[in-house]
Amino acid sequence: MSFMKIATSAFAITAVTATAGVAQSRDNVQIAGSSTVLPYATIVAEAFGENFDFPTPVVEGGGSGAGRKALCEGVGENTIDIANSSSRIKQSDIDTCTANGVTEVMEVRFGYDGIVFASDINGPAFAFTPSDWYNALAAQVMVDGALVANPNAAWSDVNAELPAQDILAFIPGTKHGTREVFDEKVIAAGCEATGAAAAFEAAGDEDGCNMLRTDGVSVDIDGDYTETLARLAANPEAVGVFGLSFYENNTDKLQVATMDGVVPTTESVASGDYPVSRPLYFYVKNAHLGVIPGLKEYVEFFVSDDMAGPDGPLAAYGLVSDPELAMVQEMVAAETPMGPLE
């Protein structure tokens, strides 16, 4: 009967440990959200674990939207403390938060990320404007003052100064925060500049600017930048959309295109000369400050000059440091929750 005894005792042990585990409180900071912010958050978490007596925070990816949703699930040890986000929080998120009792959320903007257009290192160089991208990828473009279905097959059709190379673009899929910035800063800007926006408005078509062509020239990449890079390696003729930090880690394989004549660098993004950039955020649940050990210290460490400053490891990885970092530091020290979205 020894087998029965072993089986019973095994059950007893697991039952006891299960209750013990639920009773013990969480002592590590838990973070989830944007895969763009993920590398920065892991760099900070690693340094935090090394330099403080608190455990290393646990950082998960999953996407900006998923992170904010998890943050708004409620207050308590079974919910995350920080949501990383590569786009600003939405009113719908704030409403969910309020409904679930998460009333005070601190918005921390820790820097900027450039979005770059890059092609194979051995191919020709590109110099783009937003209009070029609009004329290359939009479903309908202006030709001789009228809206027609996009006739352009090569970059040289779009702009005589671009190389005579077939248009093929790998752009982030719609679930990415990067796509929002691409739509807003490149496609919408190009729509405006080519006069298509006015034509759409005249025709009463509100969504016209956002419609991209569906004939296989513009390819949505739902994975991350490593997938875009792999696709680019297989199609050296294509142009891909990357984050500045990803490009800076792969400069031996990619050559970057200029936008409006500006080369994307941390400096040109910081100065605002390079047009396609976005702020990076993380959102802290204020109710957990002082409850989860190390949370306040982690947030302060993240925005400290040592980490997020222009000479810190985050900038070395590709973050464009926030010129108003001192203000952010003050806000974090005072634990100021964010006000309503303007």
Next chain:
Amino acid sequence: MTDLNTTGAAPGPRKKTSLMVQDARTKKRNAAEKRFRLYGVLAIGIAVLALVTLLASVLINGSSAFRQTFITMDIYLDPAKLDKKGTGAIEDIAKVSTFGYAPLIQQAFETVFEKDNIGVEGMTPKTAAELISPEGSAQLRRYVLANPEEIGDTVSFDFLAGGRIDGYFKGRVTMASAELDSNVTPEQLQLADQLKDAGVLRTKFNWDFLTNADASENRPEAAGLGVAIIGSLYMMMVVLVLALPIGVAASIYLEEFAPKNRWTDIIEVNIANLAAVPSIVFGILGLAIFINFAGLPKSAPIVGGLVLTLMTLPTIIIATRASLKSVPPSIRSAALGIGASKMQTVFHHVLPLALPGILTGTILGLAQALGETAPLLLIGMVAFVRDFPGAPPEGLFDPAAALPVQVYNWTQRADPAFVERAQGAIITLLVFLLIMNTVAIILRRRFERRW
């Protein structure tokens, strides 16, 4: 016997044939058989080719992860920098962050430049210190905090070389690519060459790959599988402790005791169905029940183990029932015949004979669970975890990673150095699976009885 007469007329004179000469039909049949054999060989050939290509690509790309470039440096643990107050109190020393340790490494390079006549035109000690992984200052700080009495001494350290320098000696980075690379310059590579000639820089077997925790994108060279291996181990423990007794108990009852009626039929069909449910479904179930309802922590091996238990149970039940069935009824009849109770029959005679089959099935189920990724993604095991979980049972509730998820995680990182590490993790995972499957085969060979 009337059939015979009614169906056929009397057979006519048969054509004379010989067994020695093949007629057209025989030839056709033989040719068909030959073709079939060829198809068979072709099918096996394709399968073997696929396997060889896969293994070769993983081995070629991944084996370099087990070797790493190290730089040996003598570091003067400067009291002026590490213990500014000169009190020697551990609290004061702990105030110096890893950033404060970086100058010590620069200083060491300065000494090397002067003493060994090494150096590249126009290179400052600061750029030279970039040859060493950022892990270096962390390593120094750990050492000093553990041995504060050695402040003021000169201690020799084996530092990890930076990812790009390591890549240079593995052929991933070349002088030409360094020209274009913003993270390394050709001058730094020249310096690395000089250090190698001086015997300061060596490439050696990298145990750290198996024992270190994961690392951030700033230092791919320091990333290891330690936490993932422990996490996988804990999950397998949970699966073994839960799935084996539950599975065996269920099978014994169903096979030996349960009445054969509609209910047991339904249960049987459902167990077979459960074995075919896609694993991601168990992940969703785990998220809903164990995390959201029961309130168990995210990223914890206990939750992963519970989810994998659910997934492995049908496999174990099916294997156990098959091996119970293969025990001949005569054994049961004999035991019952000499007066053993039903339970005595099962536990004294049937179960011991079925045990090798049960164990084989369990190990194969565990091997399947070890390689499972999808359900773990949903319960937070894909997180960046750097702290090792504690000893069980409490450690089961600490955050951890898992081997297959670590592979997934590393393939998404931007730094090219993570490619070899992901492949190295695949090799490690394959070795574990190979060991488990070998144990299963040995158990079967040695203990299985055939009747």
